[in-house]
Amino acid sequence: MLGPYASLAIRGKEGALVRFENVGLRYGMGQEVLKDVSFGIQPNSFQFLTGPSGAGKTTLMRLLFLSLKPTRGLITLFGRDVSSLDPDEVAVLRRRIGIVFQDFRLLDHLTTYENVSLPLRVLGKEEASYRAEVTELLGWVGLGDRMHVLPPILSGGEKQRAAIARALIGRPEFLLADEPTGNVDPTLARRLLRLFIELNKSGTSVLLATHDIALMDQYDARRLVIADGRLYVYE
Template identity: 85%
Template sequence: MVRFENVGLRYGMGPEVLRDVTFGIPQHSFQFLTGPSGAGKTTLLRLLFLSLKPTRGLITMFDRDVASLGPDQVAALRRRIGIVFQDFRLLDHLTTYENVALPLRVQGMEEASYAAEVRELLGWVGLGEHMHVLPPVLSGGEKQRAAIARALISRPEILLADEPTGNVDPRLARRLLRLFVELHKTGTSVLIATHDIALMDQFDARRLVLQDGRLRIYE
């Protein structure tokens, strides 16, 4: 679904943060992306979400060279990708329910057609009781789950998550990971950035390890 060939990225005039990165996101895959703080995990996810362009190398997504895409095509491609940001990016003036429903609303869907699904998904991530509150009153873990629900509501083909368990205790972290495993079972390709080795050890998945800008793959 996605292929990186010798991708390099630098911010401005800075050093190359990613160097010769080659890997893929196969259909129906479940992978971890790991490496020390500052190794470039978020940067790699931003490339995958098309919010950064590579400074060299080739990225193909759904059989398209992403360098050749115009803004409309980028928007269309992004709709096939769900992302959970490291800093959540919930809108504080919208309720949990409204935040999760937002991707569908901006696509012009009628509330009646998605209300039940949004409620069900919020129940699934354990936020059924918090549907009508604003994000500032949610705990870190609850915000995280709201961000996960928002990423899932449009049924993406690829789900990217940046430290989705960074703000929760180990038990909830395991539960959230199981949720991603369930999602994977429904056919979604999942890529999770984390530096929680203890957590990764509990799941049998391929590991993409970033170190000094280079990516190594451990099956």
């Protein structure tokens, strides 16, 4: 099933949701963090992103979420060259992306329910149209009895699950999840991964960054591997 590290991940770029062409990134005058990264992510696909700590996984995620721009090379997202986007266009594209950050980014003055429903409120939806869906999702991630609690009261694992629910509630076209199972037990990790897989089956492309090799081994999915700033593929 899995190929060697030998070839760069340059396959599958035609008609891709995401396309990187010879992308490099450096911070300031330092060495490149990413080097000649070329790959494509197809619509309705699921893949893991893995590699040693400090290899560039989070940097790649930030490029995909448009919070960084490459030093060189071409990135297209939803068919748009990201270098040509103005701030308003970036904001519009980001609404099509769900993201789970390692630092959760919950708003401390909002309850768990309010944090999870925030993306829908920003879109101007009435609470009556989403209340049942938010409640069901919170129950699925094990927070049904914590929906009216403020984030400072939540444990690290509970905050992580709230962040996952917030990323999923808008049914994004593209989901970026940075170590989403890092603070939960193995049973809940498998349950959360099944949730990502079901979301993928409904049409969302998923890129899930993880160090958990045992978890990845349970699923037959493409793996993107970052090593020494270069990206390789396991098919």
